[in-house]
Amino acid sequence: MNLLLLIPLLPLVGFLINGIGFKHIPKSLVGVIGSVGPVVAFILSIYAFGAFRAGNNAPVIIQLFDWITVGTLNISFSFQIDQLSLLMLLVVTGVGSLIHIYSIGYMSHDAGFGKFFAFLNLFLFFMLLLVMGSNYVIMFIGWEGVGLCSYLLIGFWNKVTNYNNAARKAFIMNRIGDLGFLLGIFLIIQTFGTVEYLPVFEKAVGMSVGDSAIAAITLLLFVGAMGKSAQIPLYTWLPDAMAGPTPVSALIHAATMVTAGIYMVVRSNVLYALAPDTLEIVAIIGLATALMAASIGLFQNDIKKVLAYSTVSQLGYMFMALGVAAYSSAMFHVITHAFFKALLFLGAGSVIHAMSDEQDIRNMGGLRKKLPITFLTFLIATIAISGIPPFAGFFSKDEILAHVYEHNKLMWALGVLGSIMTSFYMFRLLFLTFFGDFRGTHEQAHHLHESPISMTLPLMVLAVLSVVGGFMNVPHVLGGHSALATFMDPLFANAQRANPALFEHGHLDHSTEYLLMGVSVGAALLAMGAAYVLFISKKNVPAADGQESGLQKVIYNKYYVDEFYEAIFVNPMRKLSDALYSFGEFIVDGLVKGAGGLVKLSSGQLRQLQTGETGFYVFAMVVGITALLLWNFGAIIFK
């Protein structure tokens, strides 16, 4: 089992080699060094998975050394290998390897090639630490580490100030979340006297449902998850984070880091099972985020922004699943989402690469002939995310919606609404980018080319995974065995002991399940059809910024249907979308910026106190002394 230690160690070695020697190592070698670590780690993860399955399914703790001892608190540096960490390991190293390979092609023209790989490897190291640690402190260290790397990578193209601001925003928002996480850890220490997962959960089983300490812990941890996984109100950093290079968006801001919040909640499932109120909050926030982000995504014109809001929305679905205690469904969606969203981002990267760094879909179109592989894979991913069978997204999303339906029918309806929007904006993106006529400049048209093999290979692999990924957990109703859910079951045994009521719900009969599936698939197909009519038959192109009314008139006046459509659907939706967008942009950002501004302002004011006059300094001291004396002895003096 000591081979497992190599899994996080290999990326670290890659980071050290590339980080220290990036000036001296030839470019061709940098990519290889950077990619070997993740690939070998992936192979080792598969091996570990096999070994674990061959064993007795009990968690394996690998104790490295006693790390710190403070009083009675003992924190050891150890890894825990169980179903959850294995799944995360496979996703992180697998998707991570593909994205590393992709980056060799994508970043080949960049001056900071070596630095990029070093950061990417460092990120992978911290992410692996996060998922492998056997206690909350190691998780926190990984948590902070991935935040740091994300910050460095968002600001990677730091020449542009905007990008630096985006990086800083991401960092500040994450710090707010981290504050919650850290307080949660201290509260865990106070409540349980340890931070190791197994003893904490063992002790938690004996506590009563609704215990206030547990409620506080779960809420604080959830605040941390909100920051990392971009939930309302801490979501606005994720769309801005798209300033980073596209492989970073794919790896960090779609497939791995942002799912850390979900990992954390699943890891703490026992605690959450004991706090039904917190679960309700989680579900509501997840649903609200899913809907809000999806509706904002409807009218975005930046290819990466659409995907970013889509990510936020999909994360919302995962939290919704957590909120209804469908932990394994959430993990299932984490996995399939990692496949198709990474594929979408990498495909978008391939498009951006071909378009000479153009990201506006209004200037694209007709790319399917020039970029056949990218187009095909992108199409597959779009179908997958829209939830059309038999691709991966269908199974995972449908499972979530089925669980939500058992919990609350209204939430289910809203969830279906969200998936309609998902299907619409994804097909809109697909049609505008790959169909119709090319709308870019001549220079761009001339430059158009399919990406090199190092970029298309990961696309193809991910495409295959997006197609077949869903079959790992085919529900009984479709003749499957829910293999993934069965595999993960032991993880939730404690939670079921602690709060059996939470997991008791009448099983849906098969006809209902078929109906639910039919509704969501039908809705997705309908949305696809609407997008097809709008953007292929009618050849609509979203108006350029600032001249919407003028252009809209020209286009829309031709069709009565369109005016009707516009009045009934487009305008209200656009208004809602704009309103939600500005809510995020101005209210949430305003609050964060306001806090930052307040600090700066008070800094400027406090600074003025430092007058440089010795007399004033002494005066301030005397005032301080007098205040302290009066505070402590005022009662005696004025008696």
Add this chain to the structure above:
Amino acid sequence: MLSIILLSIFGIVVLFLGFQKSKNILLPATLLCIAIAFAANFVHWNDAPGLYFKEMLFENRLTMSFSAIVLLSAFLVVALTRGFADDEAAQPAEYYAIILFSLVGAIMMIGFDNLIMLFLGVEILSVSMYVLTGSDKRNLRSNEAALKYFLMGAFATGIMLFGIALLYGATGSFNLTDIRGYVGTNSFSISTLLYVGLLLVLIGMLFKVSAAPFHFWTPDVYDGAPTVFTAFMSTIVKTAGFAAIYRLLSGSFEGIYNFWWFTLAAITILTLVVGNITAVYQQSFKRMMAYSSISHAGYLLLSLTAMTAQTPDAIVFYSLAYSLATVSAFGVLMAVAREKSVQSHENAEDFEAFNGLGKRNPLLAFVLTVSMLSLAGIPLTAGFWGKFFIFGTIVERGNLIWMLIVAILMSAVGIYYYFKVIIATYMKDGETGALRVPPFYRIVLIVSTTLTLLFGLIPKLLS
């Protein structure tokens, strides 16, 4: 206690070495002296605790740890004084002697068992610092810093002495154990003089560690003093000061915790807020470090306010982490500014000095990054565990969670200005051309960075 005697003798020896023509021997000699004192510090490790010099000084493993931190920081800082003797007008022998003498003061502050020793220690350290601050004699900034430090320091000493006199009036003794006995036996009829006296002594000590609102001297003095002595002040004076406050409060006044905890808590919060928030606006790295040192005083005070069984360990670890990171930060600043000040005299200590450092000298950039991460308390550096232990003591105390929230919020603010440095290092373009670093610097920086990372990975090493 052997180290005190040795350091005093060594100081005189170094002074006499100054009569030699060759100044080159001074630095190695001083380093050797500090190294010997460091070794001598542990002589009594196994038969501690003990009282020395007619119960004037006390020694246990805690005081030895503090002394070790002080001597280690001194060793690293002194190693950075290379190039000091190049200046014609400088009197390196005197400065080295003063440094050695000041260490005597620091160790007396750490291990005092009698208020007389506290006073002497504080004064030996402070008077040495006044001289060293003003050692750049022709530079008006240095002069101004020295005078400000001197006037305010002497003022604070006056306050502290008045407090000591009142304590003596109330208890009839300067001995910590006697005072503890008085507090213990007369718990219902403690003289008001004792309370006032304790408050004034505390204020005098808090001035030395630059806690708000007694911090005003810090930015100006740190800014004006030659950088190497800024590093000396921000590490050694601070560590010794906190050791002394801990010794005073735990040695004599634990019985009246209810009296002083709120005062200390208020000062802690004020210090945290003022230090962190004012640092945000700074353009000069040295001033930023000064405000940052104020904020770190706040974190250390946090643990003193909690005053639990874990407090001493937390303070020791935090002081060590903070000292190592500070030494690296100032070391890099000196290496960069030294080059820059040769070319132009302006802004040698602004953030801009670090622009493009990542390309000019990756080692310096890495050292600076680790140091900033450690000061900001990011995991896998010693600074993270420092903060973790400090916050742990607050959690242990239980009813002070509100202070913890303020502290964590303020540490989030801290990240903003520490990261400004990292951004300048890696993400901004500045001068090009490789930066040469003298080998002595390189060794010091590598040692302190390695230790920072080592304690960050394996905090258990220290126990």
Add this chain to the structure above:
Amino acid sequence: MFPQVAPSIPQVIQLIPLNNYLWLSTALFVIGIVGVLTRRNAIVVFMSIELMLNAVNLLLVAFSSYRSDPTGQVFVFFIMAVAAAEVAVGLAIIVMIYRNSRSIDIGFLNKLKF
């Protein structure tokens, strides 16, 4: 008839109640503080600080005599010695500043600020 025995020095001191010493030295101390606050000439500020130290000395001697305990007076010697050292350093700093700026007005020393 009754031989006049000269009172010992502590007894002389004790003729005045302890509280008076306390108030006197507090008053001296506060005068010192006010001097530091109001004066701009570095030497006068410095003298005010010396006044504060001497207030402390007076207080210590008073306490020491009342308690017939010599340690307080020993402390006074230490304070005097240290104060002398401080004077040496302080005056040196002031001379240094005077050489460079031809002024010892602390009000003009505000190059380091914000």
